[in-house]
Amino acid sequence: MIIPEFEYFAPGDLREALDYLASHGEEAVVLAGGTDLLVRMKQRLVKPRFVVSLKNLEGLKGIREKDGVIVIGPMTPLVEVLENEKVEKYLPALRQAVGKIGAPSIQHFRGTIGGNLCLDTRCLFYNQSQFWRSGRTPCHKDNGQTCYAEENSDRCRSANQSDGACALMALGCEVILASSKGERVLPVEEFFTGKGEAPFAIEPDELVLEIRVPMPGEGAGSGFQKVSYRSAIDFALVSAAVSLRVVDRRIEAVRIAVGGAGAAPLLLKEAAATLVGMPIDDTKAIEATSDLAKKHASAFMVENLGSSLEYRQKMAHILVRRAIKEAIAVATG
Ligand SMILES: Cc1cc2nc3c(=O)[nH]c(=O)nc-3n(C[C@H](O)[C@H](O)[C@H](O)COP(=O)(O)OP(=O)(O)OC[C@H]3O[C@@H](n4cnc5c(N)ncnc54)[C@H](O)[C@@H]3O)c2cc1C
Ligand code: SF4
Known part of the structure; x- marks a missing residue:
């Protein structure tokens, strides 16, 4: 499968990234490690005109502790989450979840924790090639009017299969979103909309800036x-x-x-x-x-x-x- 054409931009700093999203957001997607996004682009499930890579934004990488909170940058590679001492000591559910993502090749090569948190919902009738899907009329998630998973469903019933997101939900993290207008903080429960067609409460001009997990206390x-x-x-x-x-x-x-x-x-x-x-x-x-x-x-x-x-x-x-x-x-x- 060949990836469709798009315009690529790799901003050098956060301000540049946010300004770019402010002017191109409706037609742009954010690229982290690309292990999910590029597959979906090849399958024509997402057809962005602009792709904004976060690879140069060093400030979005790394794990630190601040005021009783473990702050995880979304561009932190999965392997760094796996090997981080604080995650091992305080957030075993997250460590176990990240260790189950895909395979070591994804964890060690390109996958990031931000990309995992923002993993789109999935469905057997949707995550298929364009050729496979062309044999049917589009379903709700494909901008159509039907659902193949649940007869007569007026909405998409696709599922969140992100391992990291499940752990972060149990750990009660906060998600910090940034746009050129400023930042906002969402409890993880509000970061997800619960709607298969549009599962995240992220505006087109926003990106995930930080994942903040409260440091669990004694016991x-x-x-x-x-x-x-x-x-x-x-x-x-x-x-x-x-x-x-x-x-x-x-x-x-x-x-x-x-x-x-x-x-x-x-x-x-x-x-x-x-x-x-x-x-x-x-x-x-x-x-x-x-x-x-x-x-x-x-x-x-x-x-x-x-x-x-x-x-x-x-x-x-x-x-x-x-x-x-x-x-x-x-x-x-
Ligand atoms: C063979 C295979 C097996 C897999 N198995 C699993 C599995 O078992 N469990 C699992 O959870 N995942 C699995 N994945 C999916 C994927 O590899 C992981 O979820 C990975 O962590 C995604 O990270 P990424 O950096 O590659 O994200 P990308 O592919 O770059 O991005 C994923 C999505 O997140 C968005 N995004 C990324 N960063 C940000 C940000 N900072 N702000 C806003 N949006 C952002 C992108 O726009 C995109 O929509 C698998 C993938 C493959 C190919
Ligand atoms: S609408 Fe959603 S649940 Fe139904 S077939 Fe499409 S992706 Fe699957």
Whole structure:
């Protein structure tokens, strides 16, 4: 597949990048490592006139700690997230998730954490070549009027399969967006719209400037779980991430996220609430929470990721349970 023609621009600093997006944003896309964007361009799923590479923006790279927050630059290569000491110590769910992205070639070669957070939603009936798709009328995500995953659906039901996004949802990060007009801060829940056609609350003239993850306090732990066809290369059929705190052998401050289900990593607040105050060894409570998480996540799933709905739903329960246990194990040392 040949990539369509586009005008390429690699600004030397952030101001230049933001000015360029201010004047070309509607017809431009931001390029990080290109491991997803270039594939979608080849498939003609996205046809930008202008491509703005962030590769020269050194300020968007790196991980640092500031005022009790771990600040991650979006252009930080996945391998640096994997090898960072603070991520290893404080954000194990993120480290595990990044270690599951694609394969070492993607983690070590070009993939970035910002590109992973902004990974477009996916669907078996959409992430195909132009030739494959030309045999059907376009679906909602392709600017059409139909959906092949869910009969009579008036909207797109594509799924967020980003491993990093699922972990960052559970860890409760903030996303800092920048444009030539200034900056704004979005809690991760508001960064995702939940709409398959346009999954991110990013304006055409904006880019992700920073990902800020609060430093977990004493007794905190987190875990990430994923199931895919093969252990490498394949996207999640379903994933789960959990962060929590253990105080006096009881569970507090729980966040549960499930990926590969809806158009955003789902933050399952009701299920998480059932675990608050429970003893860490209350297996019945963990089972009940996992069951509720499965029930809520199942409502968002449709048959569009290449394995049966029943299997993905069953795995949602199992992965949430495993992620809770993993987070407790980390929290209790
Ligand atoms: C074979 C294969 C297997 C894969 N497996 C997985 C997997 O298992 N799990 C997974 O999560 N991903 C997977 N991916 C997808 C992808 O490789 C990763 O998500 C990677 O981290 C994307 O990062 P990137 O820097 O290459 O992003 P890019 O491809 O450059 O960009 C991705 C999207 O993010 C946007 N973007 C990037 N940076 C910014 C920014 N700073 N501000 C605003 N928008 C931005 C781009 O415009 C684009 O829409 C796979 C890809 C391939 C080809
Ligand atoms: S869920 Fe439906 S509308 Fe969305 S990409 Fe798939 S087929 Fe298209």
